[in-house]
Amino acid sequence: MSSDPIAKRMKSTKTIGTHSGTFHCDEALAVFMLRQTDEFKDADLVRTRDPKKLEPLDIVVDVGGVYSPEAHRYDHHQRGFTEVFGSGGFDKIKLSSAGLVYKHFGKHIIARRLGLPESDPNVSLLWHTLYAELIESVDAIDNGVNLTDGEVRYANRTDLSSRVKRLNPNWNEPTSDEVYDAKFKEASQMTGEEFLGQLDYYANAWLPARDVVKAALDKRMEVDPSGAVVVFHQSCPWKDHLFNLEPTLPPAPSPILYILYPESDTPSAKWRIQCVPKSTDSFENRKSLPEAWRGVRDSELSAVAGVKGCVFCHAAGFIGGNETYEGVLEMARLALKA
Template identity: 25%
Template sequence: MNHLLEKIKQKNASAFTHSGKFHADDVFSAALLLYLNPEITITRGNQVPENYEGLVFDIGRGQYDHHQKNSRIRDNGVPYAAFGLLWEKLGPEILGEELALKFDESFVQPLDINDNTGEKNELATLIGNFNPGWDSKSSNDEAFFQAVSVAGMILENKFERYLGNERADRRVEEVLTEHAASLASGDTPAENTNILILPEFIPCQKRLSETNIAFVIFPSNRGGYCIQPQKKEYSMNYKCSFPSSWLGLEGEELSLVTGLKSAAFCHKGGFLMTCGTLE
């Protein structure tokens, strides 16, 4: 049972962090708590109140602070900051164990490194820029919660993207199974072995790099159909590319050179072509 999560989700839950200048570390920590409980009260101050019973982070030298000499370091050598310490306990509850580890590596650790070492990080800089200027009369706390609001939107979008990719992986496996069954039964012509027709767009490039699928076709949200070449595994090169004479053309020009009446557009970079009909 996750006692930290229970504490955060209590009806009158509260948390305390330091006042003054804020960084991506305490901002994203606060955003994480508000993601889990939008009603939690977060207070800032120079010193943790005596006998405080709420959650304390990034101050106080407790479990979710990292300013003490014996603060924790990951096995890979990356030091924890408050965000990483909280994510370690709460991330699996949001994304599951495997995705939480991936999120830690790609998103949390760079922010933890920035907070501990000052190593440049563009997201940390953007969050830090919410701090009032040196001669500003505006409220530091108000600026903090503005930054937390932005960080919260970033977290929500990142979480949905991670979970969406996981759903996509499962859907791609279903489609590949159906494709294999269609080939085995003879319902799909043999010449279409390397072409996968998707019922809807599904992020699948990484998974398909491991297969012999060279092109995917799927309905376009602008009408008609999109065609995408697939890259070779561990390579930036396509398994099969559109002819160079097609690249950058559209409309009648593209129809003439391809022989496809409904050909509409072929990107000059060669990563997308559209047609009006599936045929």
């Protein structure tokens, strides 16, 4: 520790506590998030399971057997714990220590990162979105909730929780408290990079796309009287916004089935047609491109479809392309009738 008296005065007197030994994604992320707050930004960390050492600490996560926001105690292992995120309809997955910290500090962290007041509506929107996209999966994995009730068709070991798990010392390596603490620091930093990376994406790319999607949805009846075709004049993240905004739209003869957009910003850019899935995470489409087009390219596809300038149609029937906007719009209208 520095002997500089000025450094001592500037150093935080706050201390975060969590358990020692083998670590998991939830407390690694919880500690990182706490250090993004005004109150705990410079806090020290104590890793122990000794109740006497935990008792005087300013905040404790994932250990201690107590959930009490008033006392800054955020454990979820105790019998009778039932806390869920709640807001936004997220009421099926019990929270881990990451979810608990995010529930109580998330808006502050987001607002602080973006330089916005916590009351800003976009802070609340991002708070719900980041829970759905990142935190909920950490909560579910830590609490042993299966991804599916049916057969799991393939293994996924690239999720954040799996990556943190691999940072623990191997069973056949020498270990000590110092080794575990050093590895925990590495794990907390890794989860933090993922957290901030996702927050920055949703704040700086995903959120601005909402206005683009809203404008395109409002003009869809000008594209085709069915209301089934939406045109974006620039590529942007659209699926989440479409599913969120669609229920607010006036009735139309057809649900939205196809999205048209240019491949790039250049005037000569080719255009694509993409099917709207049944849900944001589904590989099933509301209406796929015609079966006869699938896996066919270029002049052969133009002959089959009866449309000039066709480039391709994916074998799965979820996306296709044409040299021009007029061509891809014609493909959409023919696909509607198929």
